[in-house]
Amino acid sequence: MKMKTISDIDLLMIGKTGNGKSALGNAILKRKKFVSRSSSSSVTKQIDYEVSEYKGKVIKVVDGPGVGDTRLNSEGSVQLVVQAMEQAMAANTRGYHAFLLVVRFGGRFTVEDQDTIAFLKNIFGKDFVRRFCILVMTCGDNFEREAEDTGITFDQWCSEQKGVFQELLKECDYRVLLFDNVTRDEEKRNRQIDQLLHIVNNLQVQGYRYTDENFELAQAAREKAIVESKKPMIREEILQETSLILQKLEEVRQNFEREEQIPSLKKLLTRCDELIKTLQDQDKGTGALRDLEESVVSVRKSVDEAIRVQTTVAEERRRMEAKEKEMREKMEQEMQRQRQQFEEMMAQQRKTEEERREMEKELDKKRREMEEERSKAREAREQELIAQLAKERELFQKQSQELQKAYRDTREKADGGWLGKVVGFVRKVALLGRYLGPSVKASTCKQRCIKGTMSQYITDIDLLLIGKTGNGKSALGNAILKRKAFFSKASTESVTTEISYEVSEYKGKIIKVVDGPGVGDTRLNTEGSAKLVLRAMEQAMVANTRGYHAFLLVVRFGGRFTVEDQDVIQFLKSVFGQDFVRRFCILVMTCGDNFEREEEDTGITFEQWCREEGGVFQELLKECDYRVVLFDNYTKDEVKRNAQIDQLLCMVSNLQARGHRYTDKNFELARAARHRAIVESKKPEISEKIFQETSLILQRLDGVKQNIHDQREVPMLQHLLARCDSLIAGLRLEDGGTGALLELDKQVSVVRRSVEEVIQIHSFLAEERRRREARESDLRAQHNLQLQQQQQYYHNLIANQNQAHQQARQADYNNAVQHQQQASNAQASSETREQQLQAQLEEKKEEVQQQTQELSQVYTETRAQSDQTWIGKVVGFVKWVWGKIRGN
Structure with a gap:
């Protein structure tokens, strides 16, 4: 346990992993108290502090852990950093006069840097930058070299910055200081410390000091930051649970008419309630998980709605069945009553049944007669239509024969006239276009390519510079060409947005260097950046139709290999193909002068440093078969410059010996991956x-x-x-x-x-x-x-x-x-x-x-x-006859 000392000035160093906080602390203390070493992973894991006296004032410097640790998962990193910051407050109960927000000069102020500032605001409060922060930019020696060429002052450089970094300068009221951590000039070191203490004194005059009270006020924001760190894992878990619930809900929906599905739905509803309760417990009122909670609530509403609909459908079915049963009973009663009446009437009318049957027979007979008449009429109509159609067909055939005859006569007349000549000419042109079309198109395309090609040189070595924005690609190109051919300037925003190329001769070999745009341009939105970079890469392939012997993947030495750097590698793989790092890449680490200063203290060689690196960066080294070279872009030593170029060209020659060259064919094979990269950016x-x-x-x-x-x-x-x-x-x-x-x-x-x-x-x-x-x-x-x-x-x-x-x-x-x-x-x-x-x-x-x-x-x-006698007899006979007649 270190001895407690009553200090006059209390400073807490904070910032992104790899920006050189520990080296800054050593520079302020004027002795090496904090562990400072260039590495692709964080060195500082917990807080440490040291006390020193300078011009009669006791200065306490507390070194906090870097934010954005690449060796920890998101949740673990956040919790460790929050715990370390709590230890930093406990280490200085009186509070701090200033926070030293450490930023590396020459790097781009990327989205990852913005996330770091936002995270620190969650820990210390939204206004801590405005009230307590001093922006300290390390690697001041890089600025001095640039100032020698441009003559620009640091104040002018700050005023020229734009975008988010300019907003940060305004927020901290331009309390910004340039620091050279590795200078051995005592006067320069004291001048830097004096300038820093002057800015701290101005804060002291304002009466501000960050204490436990300020830290307590930001408790809710810290809890929210911790919850936010857990969010990806929670989101994945919630996504799996909700997907399972929705899958089961979909199965239930397929048979939603079945009433026995309601218990299954109620189980899903209970599971949704459990998930919501879990999210609320983990959220602790911060609101960080509110969107996840709303998504689960939306799923719960769907389940609840399914239960309500299921219940409604069941009730509606039962009500309909009851009403249908009631109506059926009423109808049966009515039918029964009518049946009785009918039977009574039938009993009274049985005598007329035979007459009704006779009438029905008569009606059937008449109906059959009518149907026979209709059938005869229909057949007659069909015969009439068939005859009419036959007449029309004969007429059509006759007209068709007349038209064909007229067409033949016209064609015979045209073959010998101007119309036949025109038709023949058109046919010849069509045939000529069919056989000569491909060769004409190829010739035109070739001429366009020749005009569009940026170089007419027959080169021996073709190199393409690629890498993350701000890693010094343009400066590396200048170092290889041994002249200032590409525009190189330290800025918080990208300088190179389009490709450019230059050609130089070195030891009898013509070298072409193409400077590609930086990946991760901070001035562009994500989709626009991806499209511009892809367009520039296509231009790079057109600029060198024979292809490239090697890609120089530029990485800044001393920086941390963060998630953003990993995303850059993945993006480049999607542009050039998944195996381009293994087959064509040479890893070039700039800022080699920083390593040389570290080598003087540690005695470690660059090869040993590469072997000792771990994590994702070590995997990258293995993937490119340890083709890595250290470059000092700004050295004036001619021997050193030539040695660097010789080492680089030796690696390129080894790649040439394999007979590999990245050509248009390789680029075309990666087209699908490039399209996916654009889609991913959107x-x-x-x-x-x-x-x-x-x-x-x-x-x-x-x-x-x-x-x-x-x-x-x-x-x-x-x-x-x-x-x-x-x-x-x-x-x-x-x-x-x-x-x-x-x-x-x-x-x-x-x-x-x-x-x-x-x-x-x-x-x-x-x-x-x-x-x-x-x-x-x-x-x-x-x-x-x-x-x-x-x-x-x-x-x-x-x-x-x-x-x-x-x-x-x-x-x-x-x-x-x-x-x-x-x-x-x-x-x-x-x-x-x-x-x-x-x-x-x-x-x-x-x-x-x-x-x-x-x-x-x-x-x-x-x-x-x-x-x-005899007359009397006759008279008597006549009387007798007459009497007979009268009697009759």
Whole structure:
């Protein structure tokens, strides 16, 4: 335990991993108290402090751990840093006069640096930069070399900076200081310390000191930072749980008509409640996990809605079944009553059944006759149509033959005239284009390539400089070419945004160096940066059509190999192919002068340093087969400069001996990976857009669910489904088969299934309602039809009976009339016969009278002539005859 000392000035050094905090502390203390060594991983893990006296003032310097430790996972890193900062406050109970926010000069102020500032604000409070921070920029020796060339002062450099770094300068009220940690000039060291203490004194005059009270006020922000660090792991766990819940929910939805699915849904609802409770417990009121909680709440709403719909459907089904049963009973009763009435009526009308059957037979007979007549008419119409079609076909064939004949006549006339010549010329041109087209296109393309090629030199060695923004690619190119060919300037933003090239001769070999743009440009948005870099890389391939012997992957010595650096390597692999590091890369570490100063203290060689590195950086060294060279871009020593170039060219020659060269063919094979890189660069923006769209869709969907029975909501549901389809189509078009947006596609698909499910439920309820109404309507119609049929049947029976009675009465009447007529006829005939007999009798009487008269006359004559004997006999005989006649 170190002895407690009452200090006059208390300073806490903070900043991003690898920016040289420990070396700064040693420079302030003017002795080596803190461990400072260049490494790709963090050296400082816990806080340490030392006390020193300078010009009568006791200065306490506390060295905090670096933020963004590359050897720790996110959650562990955050917790360790927070614990170390709490130890730093405990190590100095009176508080601190100033925080020294350490930034490396010459590096780019990237997104990772911005995240570091935001994280420190979460630990110490949102206003700690404005009130307590002094910005200390290390590697001041790099600025001095640049100042020799440009003549710019540090104040001018600060005023020229733009973007986020300029905002940081304004926030700390331009309390910024340039420090050379490795200078051996005592006067310069004292001047730097005096300048630092002067700025600290200005803060003391303002009466500010960061104490435990300020630290306590930021407790909530620290807790939120810890929760945020856990968020990726929690998000993954929640994603797995919600995916499982949604999968089970989808299985339940497939059979949502089954009432026994409700217990399974209730189990899913309980699991959602457990997840929400877990998130709330881990969030501790910070709001960091609110978006995850909202996503689980959204899933819970879907489960709850499924339960509510399931219950509603079950209740609706039971209600419909009960109502249908009641209606069926009423109809059965009504049918029973009508059946009884019918049977009674049938009992009364059995006598007319035979007559009804006779009438039905007669109707069937007439119906068959009518059908036969229709069939005959239809056949006649078909025969007429067939005959008409035959006539039209003959007419069409005749016209077609006339047109063909006219066409042949016209063509024969045209072959010898100008029209035939024109047609022949067009045919020749088409054939010429078919056979000469590829060669003409190739010639044109070749001419364009020759014009577009940036160099006409036949070079021996072709090199392409690549790497992260701010690592000194342009300065490395100048060192290789041994002249200032590329523009190189220390800035917090990228300088090289397009490719450029230069050619130089070294020991009889022509070397072409192409300077590519830095990856991770801080002035551009992510998508724009990716597109510009890819376009520049394509230009680099066009600039050297024969390809490249080696890629020089530039890394700054002394910096930490962070997640951002790993992302740069992955991006370059997506541009040039996954094996380009293994086959074509040489790792060039700039700022070699920093290593030389460290070598003087430690005695370690560069090869030993490379072997001792661990983690991801060691994997990178292995991947490029330890093709690594240390470069001091600013050395004036000609021998050293030539030795560096010789070492580099030796490695390039070894690659040449293998016969490998990165050409257009290799670049073309990586096209799919480049497209995926562009899509990946757009992913954050697309994710935000998709989140907004799906949130709006889910919000509207919740509103629709409240009125699930309202048919007016159907257009809205169709609109939401169409919007989901549009989003999915846009994602798949944007993805282009790379699979980079597959996760977003799945998220939108889940939302689409939710919309589709509500549509299905809505359709099911509507269909159930329609079926119920249709069944009720059918039952009513059936009932009314049966009533109508019975009424019609009864009416027909009565009508038939009345008709039969009428016919019977008519027949009786007709018979009576006929009998009467027959009687009249018989009477008339009898009278006529009597008259005839009477007439005959009268004729007989007249004849008898005439005969009598004749006989009387004869008798008189005879009586007069004859005697009494025989005349008397004759007279007696005549009287007897006459008596007989009268008797008859």
